[in-house]
Amino acid sequence: AQKITQTQPGMFVQEKEAVTLDCTYDTSDQSYGLFWYKQPSSGEMIFLIYQGSYDEQNATEGRYSLNFQKARKSANLVISASQLGDSAMYFCAMRGTGGTSYGKLTFGQGTILTVHP
């Protein structure tokens, strides 16, 4: 079974500063994928970044980077130069590659990020 843990129910950051959102995971799969999604108040789920378990380099997408530490089973999201529009709920998710996973995602409980001006 897979499990995603996000221990920060809420985070606050000042505009233009960087913030790290924590995510730890547990899986018995040798190969897996880690995702981060942003959910604004409108409810839509916006894909931010993906990290494969065999990727040697940390994933980056614009202001988003994923700090992947495989031995510690952590996949923290780093947002640089925070903007007011970054205020939202952020979810970490995992996709296993076990025999019947079929790309299913297991989600954490989420972290609410508030960016202050």
Next chain:
Amino acid sequence: SQTIHQWPATLVQPVGSPLSLECTVEGTSNPNLYWYRQAAGRGLQLLFYSVGIGQISSEVPQNLSASRPQDRQFILSSKKLLLSDSGFYLCAWGPGQFSNEQYFGPGTRLTVT
């Protein structure tokens, strides 16, 4: 480009009434399709997934069911809604089980009264 649609956007239904939520995907073929539910302030829970027409797998026993009558159409149904069925229902698609992509629709907010 691919797009995913869900309707209705919001729905208020009385307890015991039936439910039908629809999801369609455009611009791709043979996608993996997923139904998730999000309770207020919580993470997403996978309800059903489908890897092809007529192929449905259930993740959580409940009074909901899903069907895939066409390649790019995924329907979530219930014969009799419960109060606990209230939530935000999201449909998602992915090109394959090992893909690094999974995209979500705009969601349906269901309130059971």
